[in-house]
Amino acid sequence: MPGAITGKTVVVVGGSRGIGAEFVRQFVAKGNRVIAGCRQPSQAKELAALEGVELAEVDITSEQSVEAFAASVQQLTPHADYVINNAGVYGRRVGFKDVTAQDMLFAFTTNAIGPLLVTKALHKAGVLGGQQPTVIATVTSKMGSVDDNTSGGSYAYRASKAAVNIVNKSLSIDLAPNNCIATLLHPGYVMTDMTGGAGLIDAQTSVAGMIGVLESGVELQGAWHAWDGKVIPW
Template sequence: MKSILITGCNRGIGLGLVKRLVKDQISPKCIMVTCRNLEKSTELQQIAAEHKNVHILQLDVEKTDTFENFAKDVKQLVKDDGLNVLFNNAAYSPKATRIHFVKAEQMLETFSINAVGPLMLTKALLPLLKKAATLNKDQPLGIDRSAVINMSSILGSLSMNDSGGLYPYRCSKAALNMITKSLSIELKEIGILVTAIHPGWVKTDLGGPKAPIEVDDSVDGIINLLKNLSTTHNGLLYSWEGKPLEW
């Protein structure tokens, strides 16, 4: 894997992935990380200062009209190698839980960030992903060839929903799961693997302080899963521990 682009890296799991990758034996020569506000990305900036293969790019996944220019910036970094891995990690979850509190604006905003954004970003970066897939056609499906990883959630699973509520987040992640499945079918023929990962209930701003899983533990599991991705993972949802989950 020569290159990876991870969205939403200013904090939480995204930041954890960056910290892990710069120390890992598979550390790519080009790690592109995004955040909405560069001024608040002090920890990312420190990492980039210490590791020359880390490049910080500004991106708001809700502003799809910026994706074309963003793709040009990515191309300047990966050059003729193309993009090996797109990791759609950026996400949003409003506080609304039950039907009496949910608002249409929350549904639309969450759907825009968690589902529409990843799909349209994948579309914008598809030429670079396809380039890497073609250049590495001797490699099997996986991160050494070309892959799109969507950070989903068990909360988007229809069959595993036994508590209800959380309408904006659940619905947006269910949509992302369908996007993952459709992309996996369409892109497999050009050598691009697509899969979805549930990171667990993690102690982040989104997961809250009561979450049972530490960021480092979730990230270790995710990186291990990335290293072992193959054709069998295409179009499916997996836990951070590498276990297949029901849609």
């Protein structure tokens, strides 16, 4: 689906802050309708004030909440042109000696299982693909690249992102017959709450770059691109 993304319906999951909120702002600024999934919509007052934004509650760690969210999206629109799976967590910043099973499960539940459940529920609700294509873009991290791991550590976060990468690859195969494109986006090292304000680029630059990838006409199906257009090795 190359070309400027405008006049579309975009679902942004994890849209209340950081990268997600910036996705909402930039998609609206480009003339799109945005349905933003948030844990606590009542606290997303800035986004609610934007013309073209509708908020829907979702906790992607709860299958029941995800099903209710998909039903809400279905009531708001018959078709989503783009779905941005952005919700994610880092978890405790511990190394090999301190990582626990709970650390691993916490990261996996949100980062790997959550995007799968969201995509499954939206597909079941009938708002993905069909006569019109849907691009499902999952925001992952280069830290989930086996090839790129030269420093070790970050077991839970790395493993959960590697897991969602393979989830996306399977989605790209299984949903292709339904006119869906499943792709991965790496936002870069972004200055957000998750990074404690550290980073190399700001959220505006990161999101503009990722939207640019979606608009560029490069092959998206089953692919993995960084915000600057570079292909990330698996």
